[in-house]
Amino acid sequence: MKEAAVCLTPLRNCFEGAVPSVLATCSPDGVPNVTYLSQVQYVDERHVALTFQFFNKTRRNILANPWAMLKVVDPFSGHGWRLRVRYLRTETSGALFESMKAKLAGIASHTGMAEVFRLLGADVYEVLQVEALPSPAPAPVPALADHLPRLRRACALLDASRDLDELLDNTLSALERECGIEHQMILKLDECGERLFTVASRGYASSGVGSEIPMGHGVIGVAARERTPIRISHMTSEYAYGKAVRESAAAQGLHHQLETAIPMPGLAECRSQMAVPILAGQALYGVLYVESPLDLRFSYDDEDLLQVLAQQFGWMARSLAAEAVCEPGADAPVPPPSTVSASAAAAASAPEKPIAPEVVAGAGMVAEAPAAVRPLQVRYFRADHSVFLDEDYLIKGLAGAILWRLMQTLQHKGRDQFSNRELRLDPQLALPEVADNLEARLVLLQRRLAERSDCVRMRKTGRGRFALEVSRPLRLVLVE
Amino acid sequence: MPPIQLGDATVAFIEREVAIDLGACDAQQRPSTCRGFACRVAPDRQRLTLYVRRPEALPLLQDVVAHDQLAVVFCLPETEVSIQVKGRHVGIAAASAEEVAHVREYCARFVDGIARLGYERAFAEAYMAIDPAQMVALSFTVEAVFDQTPGPQAGRHKEESAA
Numbered sequence: 001m002k003e004a005a006v007c008l009t010p011l012r013n014c015f016e017g018a019v020p021s022v023l024a025t026c027s028p029d030g031v032p033n034v035t036y037l038s039q040v041q042y043v044d045e046r047h048v049a050l051t052f053q054f055f056n057k058t059r060r061n062i063l064a065n066p067w068a069m070l071k072v073v074d075p076f077s078g079h080g081w082r083l084r085v086r087y088l089r090t091e092t093s094g095a096l097f098e099s100m101k102a103k104l105a106g107i108a109s110h111t112g113m114a115e116v117f118r119l120l121g122a123d124v125y126e127v128l129q130v131e132a133l134p135s136p137a138p139a140p141v142p143a144l145a146d147h148l149p150r151l152r153r154a155c156a157l158l159d160a161s162r163d164l165d166e167l168l169d170n171t172l173s174a175l176e177r178e179c180g181i182e183h184q185m186i187l188k189l190d191e192c193g194e195r196l197f198t199v200a201s202r203g204y205a206s207s208g209v210g211s212e213i214p215m216g217h218g219v220i221g222v223a224a225r226e227r228t229p230i231r232i233s234h235m236t237s238e239y240a241y242g243k244a245v246r247e248s249a250a251a252q253g254l255h256h257q258l259e260t261a262i263p264m265p266g267l268a269e270c271r272s273q274m275a276v277p278i279l280a281g282q283a284l285y286g287v288l289y290v291e292s293p294l295d296l297r298f299s300y301d302d303e304d305l306l307q308v309l310a311q312q313f314g315w316m317a318r319s320l321a322a323e324a325v326c327e328p329g330a331d332a333p334v335p336p337p338s339t340v341s342a343s344a345a346a347a348a349s350a351p352e353k354p355i356a357p358e359v360v361a362g363a364g365m366v367a368e369a370p371a372a373v374r375p376l377q378v379r380y381f382r383a384d385h386s387v388f389l390d391e392d393y394l395i396k397g398l399a400g401a402i403l404w405r406l407m408q409t410l411q412h413k414g415r416d417q418f419s420n421r422e423l424r425l426d427p428q429l430a431l432p433e434v435a436d437n438l439e440a441r442l443v444l445l446q447r448r449l450a451e452r453s454d455c456v457r458m459r460k461t462g463r464g465r466f467a468l469e470v471s472r473p474l475r476l477v478l479v480e
Numbered sequence: 481m482p483p484i485q486l487g488d489a490t491v492a493f494i495e496r497e498v499a500i501d502l503g504a505c506d507a508q509q510r511p512s513t514c515r516g517f518a519c520r521v522a523p524d525r526q527r528l529t530l531y532v533r534r535p536e537a538l539p540l541l542q543d544v545v546a547h548d549q550l551a552v553v554f555c556l557p558e559t560e561v562s563i564q565v566k567g568r569h570v571g572i573a574a575a576s577a578e579e580v581a582h583v584r585e586y587c588a589r590f591v592d593g594i595a596r597l598g599y600e601r602a603f604a605e606a607y608m609a610i611d612p613a614q615m616v617a618l619s620f621t622v623e624a625v626f627d628q629t630p631g632p633q634a635g636r637h638k639e640e641s642a643a
Contacts, residue, residue: 019607020555024503024511032511032551034503035628036562056635057626069511071501078606082513117630133515134535136614137606271598295598 007045012300015042018075025061025068052121062087077140084129090121097122099228147301150178164439168200181290188286188440208265209447223275231274272297276306280314375475380404399445406468420464481623484640486525497593498554504543512540518586529619531583544570550620562628567620575615
């Protein structure tokens with residue numbers, strides 16, 4: 001029989017859970033026990049871990065007699081391997097435990113089995129021997145190992161980004177071009193660390209920019225909370241992901257009112273999904289999420305690639321945010337009000353003054369607007385910082401508060417040119433001195449406006465600078 | 481343990497398109513495994529015959545000859561319902577032509593079953609590939625049946641009649 005040296009890395013596809021693995025153990029009195037396993041975790045090239053969920057016969061056997069035999073199957077070629085293993089220890093905390101728990105929790109959250117499948121421990125086994133099972137089937141064709149060159153090209157694309165907006169787009173492009181991933185989103189952790197909001201996506205009918213997932217919920221939320229990649233590779237019943245998240249979150253009261261919720265993008269029939277935390281050192285930036293209607297779409301190698309790329313994203317986002325704070329000239333005075341955009345000026349009755357007649361905020365006291373141009377009613381709800389343009393919900397939270405500040409400045413001072421710096425220092429917004437959230441919120445705001453409004457847009461005018469262009473008179477209404 | 485007689489539900493389950501894996505162990509209590517490619521229930525419902533690939537099953541065949549203890553797990557991929565059967569009094573013989581035909585029919589039903597679940601047919605056929613000249617019939621007397629479906633109830637004895 002053919003025996004291979006102990007190195008599990010080429011066998012990683014066997015640990016996807018697509019084909020159940022088999023574990024044979026033996027009691028001290030010589031009675032064999034054999035069982036199927038849904039999850040075998042690749043730990044390193046000489047170790048695997050199995051889930052300890054119940055105190056069953058297998059568990060009793062390995063505690064008394066650590067020798068076991070594990071059979072795994074390649075889900076592509078159908079070929080199998082036998083691994084002679086020895087139980088070493090059970091981990092009940094730490095990275096491995098959290099990773100396995102997160103994966104189990106991610107699966108369980110979709111199947112409503114969270115209470116049944118609870119990880120009690122990660123049983124670590126040393127692999128002593130790997131043996132390819134003889135089979136009359138044709139020998140498997142080794143896959144081309146091209147992940148490193150693709151990672152290198154993807155990294156180069158990210159490197160070319162000059163700001164967060166470009167970094168987001170370049171990351172999605174890199175994944176699309178180099179990995180052929182069609183459905184993807186990038187989510188940012190919010191200021192309170194309680195939710196993740198979508199800042200960019202690709203491959204969906206609606207971008208879902210601004211949609212939110214509570215921390216710890218579903219595959220994305222658990223990947224964020226546990227700071228570990230979660231990859232689910234073979235699903236038949238786990239679909240309608242975004243809808244499920246929204247409904248579940250709403251039921252738990254974790255979400256804002258549904259009328260202000262932006263639908264989460266997501267595939268109707270998702271069969272592979274992977275959520276990778278975006279980290280810069282120990283700091284969590286957000287989550288990179290990809291999905292596919294195909295089974296087994298993402299491999300361990302893909303997970304490696306995305307994890308490295310996500311780290312580069314995390315450090316670059318952090319670096320760009322820091323640069324924005326320290327940027328020379330960022331303290332320079334903002335250009336005078338006369339630079340009101342042509343479109344806004346054209347819409348205004350008095351170009352050198354506010355672009356709409358003075359509007360009284362609150363209490364329903366609203367001045368008359370010119371009959372020719374219907375004013376844009378901007379309602380701001382202070383309680384949750386939500387902003388509605390006419391009757392349509394636009395944004396809430398920090399992005400909503402920022403837009404309200406911009407609108408007020410435009411309305412009362414006639415100034416439409418802004419810098420990120422002034423927003424960062426604005427006492428009313430009360431942002432921390434160095435925070436990457438401002439850039440993300442501005443990108444979010446800019447993208448929501450581009451999607452939802454045909455008369456308000458944010459246009460980049462330079463590094464850390466932008467113009468707010470409004471083509472209709474404004475009617476600002478503050479709702480306390 | 482005395483032999484037991486399998487009930488109707490267990491027989492019907494075993495004869496469906498189930499995945500089959502076997503376990504045994506040597507004198508040092510080190511386990512061996514191999515896959516089963518079909519199963520046949522004897523008319524008395526006390527003995528089962530599993531069909532295995534000789535090159536793959538060699539260590540397990542040696543262990544059951546030396547140690548006469550066998551465990552077999554059956555799982556229906558569609559539902560993940562599983563049972564484990566344990567027993568002794570193992571007999572080994574080359575599979576007859578009629579038995580090989582039975583194995584082929586069993587494998588074909590398994591391939592169709594997992595193809596319906598979304599597995600690639602090429603994978604399923606490679607997974608169930610057999611060489612008729614290498615098929616071995618391994619029979620044993622059933623002494624215990626356990627519910628093995630994933631969950632807290634896994635490992636419970638299933639009620640079967642004493643023979």
